[in-house]
Amino acid sequence: xxxxxxxxxxxxxxxxxxxxxxxxxxxxxxxxxxxxxxxxxxxxxxxxxxxxxxxxxxxxxxxxxxxxxxxxxxxxxxxxxxxxxxxxxxxxxxxxxxxxxxxxxxxxxxxxxxxxxxxxxxxxxxxxxxxxxxxxxxxxxxxxxxxxxxxxxxxxxxxxxxxxxxxxxxxxxxxxxxxxxxxxxxxxxxxxxxxxxxxxxxxxxxxxxxxxxxxxxxxxxxxxxxxxxxxxxxxxxxxxxxxxxxxxxxxxxxxxxxxxxxxxxxxxxxxxxxxxxxxxxxxxxxxxxxxxxxxxxxxxxxxxxxxxxx
Amino acid sequence: xxxxxxxxxxxxxxxxxxxxxxxxxxxxxxxxxxxxxxxxxxxxxxxxxxxxxxxxxxxxxxxxxxxxxxxxxxxxxxxxxxxxxxxxxxxxxxxxxxxxxxxxxxxxxxxxxxxxxxxxxxxxxxxxxxxxxxxxxxxxxxxxxxxxxxxxxxxxxxxxxxxxxxxxxxxxxxxxxxxxxxxxxxxxxxxxxxxxxxxxxxxxxxxxxxxxxxxxxxxxxxxxxxxxxxxxxxxxxxxxxxxxxxxxxxxxxxxxxxxxxxxxxxxxxxxxxxxxxxxxxxxxxxxxxxxxxxxxxxxxxxxxxxxxxxxxxxxxxxxxxxxxxxxxxxxx
Amino acid sequence: xxxxxxxxxxxxxxxxxxxxxxxxxxxxxxxxxxxxxxxxxxxxxxxxxxxxxxxxxxxxxxxxxxxxxxxxxxxxxxxxxxxxxxxxxxxxxxxxxxxxxxxxxxxxxxxxxxxxxxxxxxxxxxxxxxxxxxxxxxxxxxxxxxxxxxxxxxxxxxxxxxxxxxxxxxxxxxxxxxxxxxxxxxxxxxxxxxxxxxxxxxxxxxxxxxxxxxxxxxxxxxxxxxxxxxxxxxxxxxxxxxxxxxxxxxxxxxxxxxxxxxxxxxxx
Numbered sequence: 001x002x003x004x005x006x007x008x009x010x011x012x013x014x015x016x017x018x019x020x021x022x023x024x025x026x027x028x029x030x031x032x033x034x035x036x037x038x039x040x041x042x043x044x045x046x047x048x049x050x051x052x053x054x055x056x057x058x059x060x061x062x063x064x065x066x067x068x069x070x071x072x073x074x075x076x077x078x079x080x081x082x083x084x085x086x087x088x089x090x091x092x093x094x095x096x097x098x099x100x101x102x103x104x105x106x107x108x109x110x111x112x113x114x115x116x117x118x119x120x121x122x123x124x125x126x127x128x129x130x131x132x133x134x135x136x137x138x139x140x141x142x143x144x145x146x147x148x149x150x151x152x153x154x155x156x157x158x159x160x161x162x163x164x165x166x167x168x169x170x171x172x173x174x175x176x177x178x179x180x181x182x183x184x185x186x187x188x189x190x191x192x193x194x195x196x197x198x199x200x201x202x203x204x205x206x207x208x209x210x211x212x213x214x215x216x217x218x219x220x221x222x223x224x225x226x227x228x229x230x231x232x233x234x235x236x237x238x239x240x241x242x243x244x245x246x247x248x249x250x251x252x253x254x255x256x257x258x259x260x261x262x263x264x265x266x267x268x269x270x271x272x273x274x275x276x277x278x279x280x281x282x283x284x285x286x287x288x289x290x291x292x293x294x295x296x297x298x299x300x301x302x303x304x305x306x307x308x309x310x
Numbered sequence: 311x312x313x314x315x316x317x318x319x320x321x322x323x324x325x326x327x328x329x330x331x332x333x334x335x336x337x338x339x340x341x342x343x344x345x346x347x348x349x350x351x352x353x354x355x356x357x358x359x360x361x362x363x364x365x366x367x368x369x370x371x372x373x374x375x376x377x378x379x380x381x382x383x384x385x386x387x388x389x390x391x392x393x394x395x396x397x398x399x400x401x402x403x404x405x406x407x408x409x410x411x412x413x414x415x416x417x418x419x420x421x422x423x424x425x426x427x428x429x430x431x432x433x434x435x436x437x438x439x440x441x442x443x444x445x446x447x448x449x450x451x452x453x454x455x456x457x458x459x460x461x462x463x464x465x466x467x468x469x470x471x472x473x474x475x476x477x478x479x480x481x482x483x484x485x486x487x488x489x490x491x492x493x494x495x496x497x498x499x500x501x502x503x504x505x506x507x508x509x510x511x512x513x514x515x516x517x518x519x520x521x522x523x524x525x526x527x528x529x530x531x532x533x534x535x536x537x538x539x540x541x542x543x544x545x546x547x548x549x550x551x552x553x554x555x556x557x558x559x560x561x562x563x564x565x566x567x568x569x570x571x572x573x574x575x576x577x578x579x580x581x582x583x584x585x586x587x588x589x590x591x592x593x594x595x596x597x598x599x600x601x602x603x604x605x606x607x608x609x610x611x612x613x614x615x616x617x618x619x620x621x622x623x624x625x626x627x628x629x630x631x632x633x634x635x636x637x638x639x640x641x642x
Numbered sequence: 643x644x645x646x647x648x649x650x651x652x653x654x655x656x657x658x659x660x661x662x663x664x665x666x667x668x669x670x671x672x673x674x675x676x677x678x679x680x681x682x683x684x685x686x687x688x689x690x691x692x693x694x695x696x697x698x699x700x701x702x703x704x705x706x707x708x709x710x711x712x713x714x715x716x717x718x719x720x721x722x723x724x725x726x727x728x729x730x731x732x733x734x735x736x737x738x739x740x741x742x743x744x745x746x747x748x749x750x751x752x753x754x755x756x757x758x759x760x761x762x763x764x765x766x767x768x769x770x771x772x773x774x775x776x777x778x779x780x781x782x783x784x785x786x787x788x789x790x791x792x793x794x795x796x797x798x799x800x801x802x803x804x805x806x807x808x809x810x811x812x813x814x815x816x817x818x819x820x821x822x823x824x825x826x827x828x829x830x831x832x833x834x835x836x837x838x839x840x841x842x843x844x845x846x847x848x849x850x851x852x853x854x855x856x857x858x859x860x861x862x863x864x865x866x867x868x869x870x871x872x873x874x875x876x877x878x879x880x881x882x883x884x885x886x887x888x889x890x891x892x893x894x895x896x897x898x899x900x901x902x903x904x905x906x907x908x909x910x
Contacts, residue, residue: 003377003468005389005813012389015815019366019386025816026731030743033728033787037746041784044761051764101659108656112648121660123896128663130838130892132845134861135885138868138877139666142673145682149669152684193663243752251754254847258868267756271851274763287760294753367807387810394811400804404826414812417822465812 052284061278071281075289080269084289087266090181091249094188095242098196101189102241103234106197110204125201129194137255140187144178144259151176174261184260191255192248196241203237204230239301246297250290266290312378314469314501315341315364320373322359333359335525336373341503341518343378346495348512349505351522352548357505360522361471364503365394378468392469393462397477399454401446407433407457408442414465432460435494452483459491463498472504476511488515509549513537521545538573542641546571553610560638562606569639574600576635577612579621583630585610589621603629670885674878682874693875703880706863713775713859714843717782721839724783725790726832732791733798750785758785759852766853773855781853782846786839793835793899794828801827830898837891837898845888860884 007013018025054063055070074080109121128136143149154163167173167180174180207230215225253267264272266286273283317339323330334356341347349357362368363375366387375383382390393414401410408429409416415425433439436456446454455475462470475491476484492515495502506512512519513533520530521544529541540546546554553572555563560570563584577585587605598615612629614620621627648656674693676686697703728747732740750758762781771777805827809819847861854862864884867877 003380003391004382004385005391007389009815011815011817015388015810015817016386018816020369020384023737026737029727029731033724033747034743036724037750037784037787040780041750041758041761042746044758044765047765047768048757048761050768101662104652104655105659108648108652112652119900121656124660124663126896127889127892128667130841130888131667132861132881132884132888134845134847134864134868135670135881136667138864138881139670141868142669142682142684143666147681147683149684190662190666193659247752247754251756252848253756254865267754270756270760274760274852280764280767283760284764287757290754291757365811367810387807388813388815392811394808396804396808396811398804400808402805402808402823413809413814413822417809417812417814417818461808461812 048284048287051281052288054281054284056279056281063280071285074282075285079264080286083264083266083269083286086263087250088293090185090188090265091246093185094192094249095196095245097185097189098193098245099200099238099242102193102196102200103238106200106204106237107230107234109197110201110207125194125197129198133191134254136191137187137258140183140190141178141258144176144183144186146176146178148178178259179261181260181263184255187255187259188249188252192245195244195248196238199240199244200234200237203240204234207233236304239304243294243297243301247290247294250293312343313340313376314343314345314378315339315503316376316379317360317363318374318376320360320363320370320375322356322363322368323371330371332525334363334370337525337527339520339527339530341501343501344499346492346502346515346517347504348516348519349503349522350507350509350512350519350549351528352507355522356525357507357520357522358473361394361473361503361505364469365392365471366390391465391467392471393465393467394471394473395455395458395462395475397473397475399446399458399478401454401457401461403446405445406442407438407444407446407449410446410457411442411461411464413461428464429460432464433457435463436460451479452487455479455487459494463500467500469501469503472502474505474507476508477506484511491515513549521549523548539637540571540639542639543569543571546637546639551611555610555636556608559606559608560636563636564633565636565638569641571637571639572610572631572635574611574613576631577610577629578631579614579618579627580630581628583628585629585631586626588626589623592620592623603627667885670878670881674875674882676875676878679873679875693879696873697876697879697883700876702858702863703860703876706858706860707883709775709778709857710844710860713778713782714840716779717786717843718836718840720779720783721786721790722832722836725787725835725839726794726828728787729791729794729798733795747788747791751788755785755846755848756852759849762849763852773853773857775857777853777855778850778857778859781849782843785846785849786843789839789842790832790835793831793838797828797831834895834898837895841888841891841895845884 007016051063052071053067053069054065055068056062057064075084105121105125109118109125113121145151151160151163154160166182167175167177169182172181172185174183177183177186211229212225215229216222220228251267253265253271256263256265256268266289270283270286273279273286277283317337320334320337320339321332322334323332325331337356337360339360349360351357359368363370364377366382366385370383374381377390377392402413405413408426411429411432412420412425415428416422420428430439430442433442436459438453438456438460441449441453441457446457449457455478459475472491476487479487488511491502504515513536516533518530518532519536521528521536523544529536529545531539536545536549540549540552543554546552551574553574555570555572557567557569561567563570585603585605587603587610589601590604590609591602593600593602595613598613599618599620600611600613601621603610603612610629672686673682675689675691676683677688677690678686728743732744758781762777762784765771766773766777801824805823806819809823810816814822845861847859847865850859850862851865858866860880861884864877864880867874867880871877
């Protein structure tokens with residue numbers, strides 16, 4: 001037998017070619033997905049950016065394909081400015097709500113859940129993350145309705161007074177939960193909560209038990225260990241989660257449409273401007289805002305080390 | 311006897327051409343057919359890269375590699391008639407032991423009954439006849455290693471490459487496998503080339519070896535040659551626990567002003583001996599004692615057989631040796 | 643040791659949080675059987691299965707369902723091919739522009755859906771591409787690639803490079819190695835990625851509204867019912883169907899990968 005076996009088939013020859021030129025295989029592998037993402041996705045983003053520099057003829061409603069900053073100037077009108085401000089405020093509130101509500105779940109799942117309970121928590125967080133977004137929103141429409149389960153529960157426990165007091169709060173109250181900012185906030189927190197829990201849990205799981213023991217060993221009380229060791233180490237996870245909750249709230253247009261007092265949000269503005277109003281340039285300009293905000297947000301998050309928790 | 315593997319000025323450089331990392335640097339090497347050849351060196355010395363150059367997972371930046379006289383520099387791994395036992399064994403986790411062993415025969419198109427018969431034969435050779443249906447995850451480290459061995463040997467390679475084959479095994483198992491590998495190689499007559507950083511393993515198993523340092527071969531020869539006549543300080547230092555004497559000390563002991571090596575076991579207590587110094591440590595070795603002596607700022611180790619009266623730590627003693635034991639090295 | 647047990651307050655908050663995540667969905671099940679037609683009254687005045695029959699006889703639901711299935715199937719198939727290719731390239735090699743490519747893969751789900759949707763809408767507008775099933779698939783496949791990629795790349799990394807080299811060493815050519823070694827080891831991860839991509843596509847509504855034109859996928863049909871309700875109990879039944887159609891693939895994906903170090907679905 002010789003030291004070199006003969007190349008018998010086309011497959012053998014191709015393998016030899018890939019071995020001699022490893023870059024060739026890499027290029028063959030990566031070209032189709034890169035073409036797709038490059039053309040379909042980046043191309044579309046470029047189109048969006050281009051459209052945002054066009055303007056619309058106010059009489060004919062036709063898009064004028066000429067470069068102008070007029071559309072961006074329109075964003076600064078008070079009613080548009082309000083939309084942006086309201087969206088950011090809601091995004092921040094939802095992020096905070098998710099962090100507070102999610103922390104105990106993430107902390108328990110990461111530190112105390114073992115065996116079967118670990119699986120329960122894992123599935124318990126993952127299933128709502130993936131299950132139908134629209135169905136979840138719909139479920140809340142049922143819950144928050146004036147004739148729905150919350151009103152019923154309040155009556156059954158004789159706490160309708162408290163519910164009405166909450167609903168009569170100025171600014172965030174409303175006729176019923178489903179037509180108030182409180183209701184909208186609740187739904188937002190509900191649908192994005194798993195996105196906050198998972199990175200938080202991941203970063204908490206990376207805190208070694210020995211470090212907590214060391215802290216206790218050095219005389220820290222449980223509360224001190226929590227405040228000085230666990231919280232700072234969980235922070236990158238919270239920031240990573242906040243990227244999702246903030247970004248998703250900012251771009252959502254379904255929830256403000258279904259729950260709430262029909263106040264406008266960025267996502268809704270984009271949807272309505274491109275649809276019924278037919279003002280695609282202004283819709284595009286509106287859509288650029290979340291991109292810019294998220295770029296700044298990601299830059300800050302990266303500096304704070306949040307990407308290690310993803 | 312013909313030459314199994316030959317390196318002609320082979321280099322393998324990594325990184326940019328302007329500042330390359332010379333993993334293997336202009337190495338010339340011949341390995342005789344039927345040899346049990348060891349490549350010994352510290353990590354990063356280029357020994358594993360040399361092995362991968364033979365198997366084809368690395369291509370030479372310069373030079374030629376020949377296997378049985380044929381230049382394989384342009385042949386991909388799957389067409390080279392050599393096989394490898396990988397360091398972590400690299401068994402296929404989704405296949406049972408029998409299918410693992412028969413894999414090489416399957417991809418060559420051998421019918422199932424025939425290749426299974428061969429696989430069973432090979433499993434018997436490595437004493438794993440009863441394990442054909444197990445998955446690799448159900449085996450111990452030593453058993454996995456035997457499967458890896460059987461999987462490579464079933465292809466009847468002309469050269470078998472072994473990458474730190476015993477590194478993952480515990481001491482007792484390692485010694486048993488050393489004997490087994492050696493007898494297997496003698497029975498099959500296949501050329502074995504194995505990489506190790508363990509000098510005892512290299513010295514006890516190989517019939518010739520190359521010591522690697524920084525991408526070059528520091529010395530090549532039989533275990534006895536390398537152990538007794540190291541060419542350089544590096545080899546003397548790395549192979550065994552030889553005393554390395556600086557030129558000034560060599561001269562004092564009656565040699566030329568050159569680096570020299572002196573084996574610890576060639577030293578003996580001798581009141582008139584030329585090596586005079588303070589005892590700094592004594593260690594019990596079972597078959598004897600190892601004492602450390604400091605003289606002119608150099609630590610010298612000596613192994614004294616059991617039964618001798620021992621000096622005390624801190625005392626001043628003298629050691630003597632036969633003139634032939636002092637080995638003068640050509641290179642620094 | 644003091645840190646072994648959680649306090650009652652923490653346990654209560656954690657379990658309360660889990661219930662908060664799950665109870666609302668259970669409510670959908672109840673409402674699918676209510677006899678109340680015009681409001682969301684709780685508790686339901688009575689229970690009936692007639693809405694399942696009503697939904698069964700609605701051709702618009704069947705149309706939407708079949709469009710959703712078609713879109714999800716084609717988009718998943720495309721995403722599996724593209725996602726596997728890119729993960730194969732990214733798992734091993736280091737090359738110039740690697741970080742940029744990984745950012746590009748993640749971008750379609752990192753940015754809010756409204757941006758992906760609006761971008762595609764702008765591009766179709768500029769290029770005069772009419773809305774069709776194809777434009778929906780185009781959008782879905784784009785954000786499904788990353789789902790398949792995430793699942794496959796983790797498995798690629800875990801699969802020690804040694805086994806691929808061992809295969810070549812034993813005489814297998816690249817295609818034999820792919821077929822006998824790579825595919826069996828990658829299989830469940832790919833399948834899990836496909837399941838999740840299918841669930842995501844089947845359920846997607848935000849990007850779809852921008853790329854669908856007059857066609858309605860099942861989520862779009864539901865959205866329209868939510869904004870302008872016609873027959874509320876029928877919508878409840880459809881919600882139940884949509885939930886089941888996404889829930890089952892997710893559960894399957896979990897069971898396919900739960901023994902690995904990387905479990906499917908830990909990132910969306």
